[in-house]
Amino acid sequence: MPEIKLAIDAMGGDNGPSIVIEAITECLKHPDSPQFLVVGQDDILQPLLQHYQIDKHPQIKVVHAEQVVEMTDKPGQALRAKQNSSMSVALQLLAKGEADAVVSGGNTGALMAKAYFQLKTLPGVLRPALMAALPNQQGGRSYLLDLGANASCDSETLFQFGVMGSVAAQTVEHIRSPRVALLNMGEEEIKGNDVVKNAASRLSESEHVNYTGFVEGNHLFSGKADVIVCDGFVGNIALKSCEGLATLIFEQLKSALMSHWMYRWFFRFLQKRTEKSWDRLKPDHYNGASLIGLRGVVIKSHGSASAKAFASAIRQAITEAQEQLPERIKDRVESVLLEQQ
Template identity: 40%
Template sequence: MIICIDMMGGDFAPLEAVKGIQLYLSQVSTPAMLVLTGDEAILQPLLNEQGIPPTAYKIVHAPQVIGYNEHPTKALKEKPNSSIGIGYHLLASGKAEAFISAGNTGAMLVGALFSIKAIEGVQRPTISTVIPKEDGSTGLLLDVGLNADCKPEHLNQSAILGSLYAKNILGIDNPRVALLNIGEEEGKGNVLAQTTFPLLKENNEINFVGNVEGRDVLLNKADVMICDGFTGNVVLKLLESFHAITQEKKIEHEYFDRFDYENYGGTPVLGVAKPVIIGHGISHAKAFSNMIHLAEKMISTSLLDKMKASFEGK
């Protein structure tokens, strides 16, 4: 198993990325081979200082870095030797089986769509977020920002991708899929919701349970909740602010702790042909470690092969 990590992406990279590798290695008995892209002159001393064994990794020198404020497409074109650009080259050429970065989100999405490309039959790849439910269970919400404007068939495909992810990665058997809407009854919502509902209802590849409302997002009424990226991103940012407030006000409760993004590592791009995981810009060691674990699980469960099989002939 070979996993590539962009070591230069993130507000606290590369040190926190290195510490994340150290944490990951302390948690597993048979680690994946880690291919690290970044400035070797900066990375090597840090890896040595943190006691990372040379047998655990290989550095691929990348002298350029794509900054957060750079235009994604332009930056990838003008900086082919960036840590993100080289990472995608390694993934596309089969020299890595998954790619992780907490760097420029736009560049990561552009690279996923144009370097790796969508699974044949998938019209629009999507991104998701894990939702901690109040009863201790875990759900999935998608899309959360990749596609602000969607067609009904895009949401129908997202339901299949989300269902496969929930089953193979979150361990939810026969996940319940719901459409996020402004009412529970069929026929509610805007044109997109009204036209998506019958497609989901007729989709025999998912366990569709109908509509859920905003008040249901944190309740255990569905395992996979589907919406357009505009709506999903609003919900995601609201939950992020909720977590930030509990931290600021020092409101301690085990449920609130589950809103910490570091627990989940990063967001996978679902619907592209190879595992791509995008981390939060403020990722620390725990998040990097969990992103590696997630990449391992995506590879070991053959998730991408199962997704490809679901869309054959579509």
């Protein structure tokens, strides 16, 4: 298999290039690490590469980019005025075939806008979607999409999200026939608006999707479905609500456990006994949302990601590039379009 080349937007994110370079350093410890095209301002990156002693590493190449897309930049402004930003240059490398995937922790709106205009969508795909994995009670992962790329969607777009999510689950999770569900306000067929009902009808009629019906918000982590589809408005709120609840529970638990030495001892004992379970639930393992439906692999890391979390996004990019996920989605969408004729 040819060596994978990753274009890394080293300037994006809340924590700056130091987190990115630390994550790359960690990934380079593995014998099958990809080649990294580290994109950003050379005068900032070189000292960091020297600090981590990887400036002379054969798998590292710095690609200079003068501009930086700030987290506060509006997508339209970044698209027009920052064409030589680290984000744009990384996407250009992917568009020209000089990289196999892009990873960025930068401004989400700007990344989606730039990726859409620089890469374009796959033939037949109406809109790209932002997709992320969630841990589930069955010990696996469920994919949720869209997470904010499209605030509103028609039924055909939701149908395509189901198709693309199904291919992703097959490719990345190796699930032979992923269960696809629509996120709705109830599981009964009469529930939901016309867009969701029409999308359900389309999915149930398709031979290319294992559609299992509606799921409610309380089943996001149940494992009832391998792929959960919704529009970006609903998906973004659902995901952020889950993150907020997780933070609340953790802080409340931490406060209670730190209040007495006996509780602290019990917590350390419990943590050792359940180390694997705790490890599987760590957010670091699920960092990295895929912008699927584009003519290339683009992974969005959380802006406040740690080095360990950014490394997780890098690993996801490697997997999707190796498995040629965009090409597989393209083939499936073409089959679906033929089905409609």
